[in-house]
Amino acid sequence: MPQVVMPQLGETVTEGTVGRWLKKVGEPVAKYEPLLEVETDKVASEIPSPFAGTLSAIMAEEGSTVPVGSPVCEIAAAGEAPRPSGEAPSPSSEAPRATAPAELSAAPEPSPAAPAENVPAQSGAAIAPEPPPSAAAAQPFDQSGGNGARHSPAVRRLARMHHIDLSGVTGSGRGGRLTARDVIAHVESGSPRPAAPPAPAARPAAPPTPAATPVAASTAPAPPAAPSVPAAPTVPKPMTVAPVPVAPPGSEDTVIRLSQMRKTIAERMVLSKTTIPHAWSMVEADVTNVVRWRAREKDAFKAREGVNLTYLPIVIQAVCAAIREYPMVNATWAGDSIIQRKHINVGVAVDIEEGLIVPVIKDADRYSLAGLATTINELAARARSRKLTMDDLTDGTITVDNTGSLGSIASVPIINPPQAAIVTTEAIVRRPWVVDDAIAIRDIMNLCLSLDHRVLDGAVASHFLQAVKKRLESFSG
Amino acid sequence: MATKTVLEGVRDALYNEMSRDERVFIMGEDVGARGNVFLITQGFMDKFGRQRVIDTPLAEASIVGVAVGAAMAGMRPVAEIQFADFIYPAYNQIVGEAAKIRYRSAGGNTCPMVIRTPYGGGVRGALSHSVSVEALFYHVPGLKIVVPSTPADAQGLLTSAIRDDDPVMCLEHKRTYRLIKGEVPEGDFTVPIGKAAIAREGKDLSVITYGLMRHTATEAAEKLAAEGIEAEIVDLRSIRPMDRETILGSVTKTRRALIVHEDNKFGGVGAEVAAIIAEEALFELDAPIRRVCGPDVPAMGYAKEYEEAFMPSVERIATAMRELAAY
Structure with missing residues (x-):
C-alpha cells in the first residue's frame, strides 16, 4: 500500500514534526489535497497528497518528529480497500482487509500473519510488504547534495592532501555539495582540523x-x-605506477x-x-x-x-x-x-x-x-x-x-x-x-x-x- | 596588423605559399575559372596559370588520389574538396593511402599534401552542405587535422599545413568565412599545428571547443561574465595532434570541463577530449565532464527550425556552463 514519506522541506532539513493531520483515517483524499501540516525549525508547510485514495493509516502522530524519508501515513489507492480504521499498518502483512471485521479492528496489534481464510484472494493480498517508497520517489531531491554525499575526485584528493575531515566543511555547490573551492577556502581559513594525520x-x-x-x-x-x-x-x-608486466607462472613455479x-x-x-x-x-x-x-x-x-x-x-x-x-x-x-x-x-x-x-x-x-x-x-x-x-x-x-x-x-x-x-x-x-x-x-x-x-x-x-x-x-x- | 575575414586568411595563405614555393599547386572543383564557390581563389588562374590552378571533374577520389601521387613525386598539392559533404568518395585515398605512406615506406616517402574543405552548418546548407567530418578522420594515425576559427589561425595554420611534410586536412567552417573578422599579422607567419589557444581566460570552468563553436561559446561566456561566472575557452585549433597540455592545464585550473562541438555527440572529438581528461586529470575534477554537441541524427535539415535544433546555441551552451559552474 503506498506510503507517504516525510518530505525534504529544505536542503539542510533532516527531519520534520507533524503539526496537524488535516485528514482522518478512513477519509478519502484527492491528489494534491492537503494531507497534513509539517513543521520544521523554519516553516510550517501543508503537505499535499501525492495521489488519490483513502487515508488508511497514520504512522506519525501529531507532535512526533520524523526523519526525512520515513513514512508518515498510508493511502489506499482508489479501488484498494482501506485498512480498518484505528489499525496500525502491519509490519509484515499488507493484506488489505476488504471487510473490516469488528474483532480485527479491535486488535491493537494485528497479527503479522493474517489467517489465510480471512484474507480475500485479492491482488496485493499476499505480497510482501512494500518497501516504503524512497524519499526520492515521493519528494525528489538531489542525492548529490549534502556532506554525507559522494565527493568529487578533486575534493577527495584535496581532503586527503590537507588531512581534512569533510564533515566540518560547508558546501556551496548544488544542493549543498562540497566543491574543491570550498575545501581550499576551508584550508586557507585555517579552520581547525584533526591534530595530525592519524598517526x-x-x-x-x-x-x-x-x-x-x-x-x-x-x-x-x-x-x-x-x-x-x-x-x-x-x-x-x-602515485599509481603502471604494473611491470609479469610473465605467467610456469609449471615449476609456485604462486604464493x-x-x-x-x-x-x-x-x-x-x-x-x-x-x-x-x-x-x-x-x-x-x-x-x-x-x-x-x-x-x-x-x-x-x-x-x-x-x-x-x-x-x-x-x-x-x-x-x-x-x-x-x-x-x-x-x-x-x-x-x-x-x-x-x-x-x-x-x-x-x-x-x-x-x-x-x-x-x-x-x-x-x-x-x-x-x-x-x-x-x-x-x-x-x-x-x-x-x-x-x-x-x-x-x-x-x-x-x-x-x-x-x-x-x-x-x-x-x-x-x-x-x-x-x-x-x-x-x-x-x-x-x-x-x-x-x-x-x-x-x-x-x-x-x-x-x-x-x-x-x-x-x-x-x-x-x-x-x-x-x-x-x-x-x- | 591587418583586419581580414577567415576567407581572406585562407586566400592569403594560398596566394603567399604559391608565390613562395613553385611546388605548391591547387586542384579541385571550380577552383580555377570560377575561383572557388566562395571566391577564395578568384584570379589565381590568371596569376599562377592553368598548370598550378587545376579545375577537376566531379571526382573526389581522383582529386585526392592525384594529389597523393604528386606529393610523393615532390610537389606540394593543395587539394580542395568543394564541400566536406562530398569527401566520402575520397576516404580511401585519404585514410588508406595518404595517411599510411610514411609508415608503409618506413619513412622513405612522405606525402606533403593538404586537403582543404569547407564544413559545418548554420548557413541553411541543408543535408549535403552542412556536415562536420572531423570525427571520421581524427581516429586515423598519420593524418593531421587543423580547424581554424579565426582569420589569423586560418592563414597561419594553412601555411603550416602546406609546409608540413605529411598530409594535413584543413577543415574550414564555412560560416566563419565572412562572418569572422580579425587581426592578422603582416608578412610571413605560421601558427604551429598541434597547439591549442586560450581564446578567453577564466577560472570557473573550461570550455574546450573548436571551429565555429569557439565563437558561440565565447559569446555565451561573455553573457555569463555578467553573472559572475568566468569561463575559460580553449580553442583546440588542431584536432590531431591534440594539445593535451593545454587541455589538462586549463582543466587543472578550473576543475570543470565542458566540451562543445557542432559535430554529432556520439564518438565525436569530445569523446576523446573527455577520455584524456578522465585518464590524466581525474583527481583534478570537481564535477562530471559535460558535452554540448550536435544531436545524433544523420543530417541537418534545411528548415530553419531543424537547423536551429541542430546547432548548439549560445543559450544551450550558457545553460550548460551555468549548471557546471554551480555544480
Missing part, C-alpha cells in the same frame, strides 16, 4: 623482514596483523597467495617509497663499553628482571636521548606543515610467522633500561601470541629496528609513514680499530638512518646520529 597509527610499521634481504632495503614498515585495520592513514596515496598482512606491507612500502623522499646515512659506533658491560651484567639482570638483557633497549635509550637533543627527528610531514611530536613513541620490529609487526613503546624516553627490556619482551611475546591491541600498534613517532640480529652490517630501511626517521642497529663486529695512535680490537656497530628529507636536512640527521653514537660510546651502564 601511522592505524598501520604500524614493521621493520625489515630480515629473512628477505638481510642487507639493504630489508627494513620494512609492516602493518598490524589484524586484517580489520581501520581506514588508511591520511597520508597521500602513492597474498595474505592480508603481506598486502598491507606491500601497500605501505609503496606508499613510503613513492611519497617520502628518503635520504640515508650511516655511522660506525665503537660499542666496546656496551659489550663489556652487558657481558658483566647480563646474568644478574636476568636473575633480577626475569628477562634477557639485549642491546636493543640500550640503543633505544640512546635514540631517545638523542631525540631530546634534536627533537626535529621526532616529527611528521603534514602536507602544509611539519608536526614535531612531543611524545617519543618508539616502534620496534617483531618478526612473527606471517611477516613483521611493529608494536610501539609509548613514551619510551621515560623508561629505565630494565623497564624498556621488560616492555620490549612483553610486546614481542604478545605479538607472537597475536595479543597485540590497536593501541599497541599506533602512534609511533620513530622506528628502531635491530637488523643486526640476523648478521646484517648495513641496511637501507624504509621509513614507516608518517614518521620521519627509522634507525637500524647492525651486527656488532670485532674489528681492528684506531684508538688514539694505536690499533686495538674493538666491538663496532653500524647505525643506519633513513630520513624523510622533507622534514630533515642532512645536518640535523647527522647530528642526531652522532648523538646516538656518542651516547653508546660513552655508555657506562
Whole structure:
C-alpha cells in the first residue's frame, strides 16, 4: 500500500514534526489535497497528497518528529480497500482487509500473519510488504547534495592532501555539495582540523623482514596483523605506477597467495617509497663499553628482571636521548606543515610467522633500561601470541629496528609513514680499530638512518646520529 | 596588423605559399575559372596559370588520389574538396593511402599534401552542405587535422599545413568565412599545428571547443561574465595532434570541463577530449565532464527550425556552463 514519506522541506532539513493531520483515517483524499501540516525549525508547510485514495493509516502522530524519508501515513489507492480504521499498518502483512471485521479492528496489534481464510484472494493480498517508497520517489531531491554525499575526485584528493575531515566543511555547490573551492577556502581559513594525520597509527610499521634481504632495503614498515585495520592513514596515496608486466607462472613455479598482512606491507612500502623522499646515512659506533658491560651484567639482570638483557633497549635509550637533543627527528610531514611530536613513541620490529609487526613503546624516553627490556619482551611475546591491541600498534613517532640480529652490517630501511626517521642497529663486529695512535680490537656497530628529507636536512640527521653514537660510546651502564 | 575575414586568411595563405614555393599547386572543383564557390581563389588562374590552378571533374577520389601521387613525386598539392559533404568518395585515398605512406615506406616517402574543405552548418546548407567530418578522420594515425576559427589561425595554420611534410586536412567552417573578422599579422607567419589557444581566460570552468563553436561559446561566456561566472575557452585549433597540455592545464585550473562541438555527440572529438581528461586529470575534477554537441541524427535539415535544433546555441551552451559552474 503506498506510503507517504516525510518530505525534504529544505536542503539542510533532516527531519520534520507533524503539526496537524488535516485528514482522518478512513477519509478519502484527492491528489494534491492537503494531507497534513509539517513543521520544521523554519516553516510550517501543508503537505499535499501525492495521489488519490483513502487515508488508511497514520504512522506519525501529531507532535512526533520524523526523519526525512520515513513514512508518515498510508493511502489506499482508489479501488484498494482501506485498512480498518484505528489499525496500525502491519509490519509484515499488507493484506488489505476488504471487510473490516469488528474483532480485527479491535486488535491493537494485528497479527503479522493474517489467517489465510480471512484474507480475500485479492491482488496485493499476499505480497510482501512494500518497501516504503524512497524519499526520492515521493519528494525528489538531489542525492548529490549534502556532506554525507559522494565527493568529487578533486575534493577527495584535496581532503586527503590537507588531512581534512569533510564533515566540518560547508558546501556551496548544488544542493549543498562540497566543491574543491570550498575545501581550499576551508584550508586557507585555517579552520581547525584533526591534530595530525592519524598517526601511522592505524598501520604500524614493521621493520625489515630480515629473512628477505638481510642487507639493504630489508627494513620494512609492516602493518598490524589484524586484517580489520581501520581506514588508511591520511597520508597521500602513492602515485599509481603502471604494473611491470609479469610473465605467467610456469609449471615449476609456485604462486604464493597474498595474505592480508603481506598486502598491507606491500601497500605501505609503496606508499613510503613513492611519497617520502628518503635520504640515508650511516655511522660506525665503537660499542666496546656496551659489550663489556652487558657481558658483566647480563646474568644478574636476568636473575633480577626475569628477562634477557639485549642491546636493543640500550640503543633505544640512546635514540631517545638523542631525540631530546634534536627533537626535529621526532616529527611528521603534514602536507602544509611539519608536526614535531612531543611524545617519543618508539616502534620496534617483531618478526612473527606471517611477516613483521611493529608494536610501539609509548613514551619510551621515560623508561629505565630494565623497564624498556621488560616492555620490549612483553610486546614481542604478545605479538607472537597475536595479543597485540590497536593501541599497541599506533602512534609511533620513530622506528628502531635491530637488523643486526640476523648478521646484517648495513641496511637501507624504509621509513614507516608518517614518521620521519627509522634507525637500524647492525651486527656488532670485532674489528681492528684506531684508538688514539694505536690499533686495538674493538666491538663496532653500524647505525643506519633513513630520513624523510622533507622534514630533515642532512645536518640535523647527522647530528642526531652522532648523538646516538656518542651516547653508546660513552655508555657506562 | 591587418583586419581580414577567415576567407581572406585562407586566400592569403594560398596566394603567399604559391608565390613562395613553385611546388605548391591547387586542384579541385571550380577552383580555377570560377575561383572557388566562395571566391577564395578568384584570379589565381590568371596569376599562377592553368598548370598550378587545376579545375577537376566531379571526382573526389581522383582529386585526392592525384594529389597523393604528386606529393610523393615532390610537389606540394593543395587539394580542395568543394564541400566536406562530398569527401566520402575520397576516404580511401585519404585514410588508406595518404595517411599510411610514411609508415608503409618506413619513412622513405612522405606525402606533403593538404586537403582543404569547407564544413559545418548554420548557413541553411541543408543535408549535403552542412556536415562536420572531423570525427571520421581524427581516429586515423598519420593524418593531421587543423580547424581554424579565426582569420589569423586560418592563414597561419594553412601555411603550416602546406609546409608540413605529411598530409594535413584543413577543415574550414564555412560560416566563419565572412562572418569572422580579425587581426592578422603582416608578412610571413605560421601558427604551429598541434597547439591549442586560450581564446578567453577564466577560472570557473573550461570550455574546450573548436571551429565555429569557439565563437558561440565565447559569446555565451561573455553573457555569463555578467553573472559572475568566468569561463575559460580553449580553442583546440588542431584536432590531431591534440594539445593535451593545454587541455589538462586549463582543466587543472578550473576543475570543470565542458566540451562543445557542432559535430554529432556520439564518438565525436569530445569523446576523446573527455577520455584524456578522465585518464590524466581525474583527481583534478570537481564535477562530471559535460558535452554540448550536435544531436545524433544523420543530417541537418534545411528548415530553419531543424537547423536551429541542430546547432548548439549560445543559450544551450550558457545553460550548460551555468549548471557546471554551480555544480
